[in-house]
Amino acid sequence: MTPTSNDSISRLFFQVIRLHYQRNQMLLDTVGLYPGQPPLLVALSRVDGWKQKELANLLHIKAATLTVMLGRMEKSGFIERRQDPNDQRISRVYLTDKGRDVCVKMQEVMQTLRDECFQHFSPEDTLTMQRLFGQMRDNLAQAVGLERPFKTDGCNGQE
Amino acid sequence: MTPTSNDSISRLFFQVIRLHYQRNQMLLDTVGLYPGQPPLLVALSRVDGWKQKELANLLHIKAATLTVMLGRMEKSGFIERRQDPNDQRISRVYLTDKGRDVCVKMQEVMQTLRDECFQHFSPEDTLTMQRLFGQMRDNLAQAVGLERPFKTDGCNGQE
DNA sequence: TATTTTTAGTTAGCCGACTAAGTATCCCCA
DNA sequence: TGGGGATACTTAGTCGGCTAACTAAAAATA
Numbered sequence: 541m542t543p544t545s546n547d548s549i550s551r552l553f554f555q556v557i558r559l560h561y562q563r564n565q566m567l568l569d570t571v572g573l574y575p576g577q578p579p580l581l582v583a584l585s586r587v588d589g590w591k592q593k594e595l596a597n598l599l600h601i602k603a604a605t606l607t608v609m610l611g612r613m614e615k616s617g618f619i620e621r622r623q624d625p626n627d628q629r630i631s632r633v634y635l636t637d638k639g640r641d642v643c644v645k646m647q648e649v650m651q652t653l654r655d656e657c658f659q660h661f662s663p664e665d666t667l668t669m670q671r672l673f674g675q676m677r678d679n680l681a682q683a684v685g686l687e688r689p690f691k692t693d694g695c696n697g698q699e
Numbered sequence: 700m701t702p703t704s705n706d707s708i709s710r711l712f713f714q715v716i717r718l719h720y721q722r723n724q725m726l727l728d729t730v731g732l733y734p735g736q737p738p739l740l741v742a743l744s745r746v747d748g749w750k751q752k753e754l755a756n757l758l759h760i761k762a763a764t765l766t767v768m769l770g771r772m773e774k775s776g777f778i779e780r781r782q783d784p785n786d787q788r789i790s791r792v793y794l795t796d797k798g799r800d801v802c803v804k805m806q807e808v809m810q811t812l813r814d815e816c817f818q819h820f821s822p823e824d825t826l827t828m829q830r831l832f833g834q835m836r837d838n839l840a841q842a843v844g845l846e847r848p849f850k851t852d853g854c855n856g857q858e
Numbered sequence: 859t860a861t862t863t864t865t866a867g868t869t870a871g872c873c874g875a876c877t878a879a880g881t882a883t884c885c886c887c888a
Numbered sequence: 889t890g891g892g893g894a895t896a897c898t899t900a901g902t903c904g905g906c907t908a909a910c911t912a913a914a915a916a917t918a
Binding site for chain 1: 707708709714715716721722725738809813824825832833834835836
């Protein structure tokens, strides 16, 4: 709670974020995916046919960001866009077979990442970490002033 | 330790990272800085005159990344580059007065971020979190196969 | 009905991370 | 001493966040 301890914990946090980012990229490289793609694949593997706006909200990213990502993934053959017959403005996003395949492989390496992250955590440690991460999420969500908060059991985050 | 609990803790972790990223940018916006700049300013405010290669190692980023960042910061007037008189290949980086000023303001908002992150943490929570973050850092550093590990009390991370 | 507003999606440009390739300088060794 | 390799930095291009400005289509309103 003192400035120094907060400072030190915060420095550790930055380091963990950086290392997590690096390891994430290394692992995704082995299945030929980029870091932004897993959350999208997971969301689509659960429910197909979202319109882009809904998908962007689900992933907590802007529509413009999603447009570019989808363009790449369509070119890679992971997803396809189909015009909504009732509303010409809307394009709905579907997972291809290739996308479904890579999604399975992706979930394996993400499991590896999870295992690596929380190695040597006792069951109590895991529970505690869950509580403390939850507190941090609530703290930050309030600070950011989230209109549509991250849900506890939604498909936010990644997997 | 079970797949499900690891999964849930990992989802929380991704959410926290995302929110932290967003809040960080919001706060830095108020002092006119970009997210990559604080670590650099902090490092320079401690010791001036690093050569770019050293600085890149210190910040755990690639030299190419640093070159671009320094170009922007030089244009903004936060830093200046001076040729090393003994070796024409080397350019050394110095903080300007303007850079020193913004560094002070930056450290205030980073303190705000720290406070927000760890609100409602008991002293025990803070200690526990420190231990668990430390474990995660060690886990990930090993997985990444870091040749030059992040130090506990270095100027890595941010501040 | 005609016009205006709202909505969905795209495009362009910025930031920071990366790799790969290029240039310039220094150093070492034959 | 000359040449080849190492070192320092830059440039170009990619990815994923963002904002701002644009187009096209639907909806709402006058």
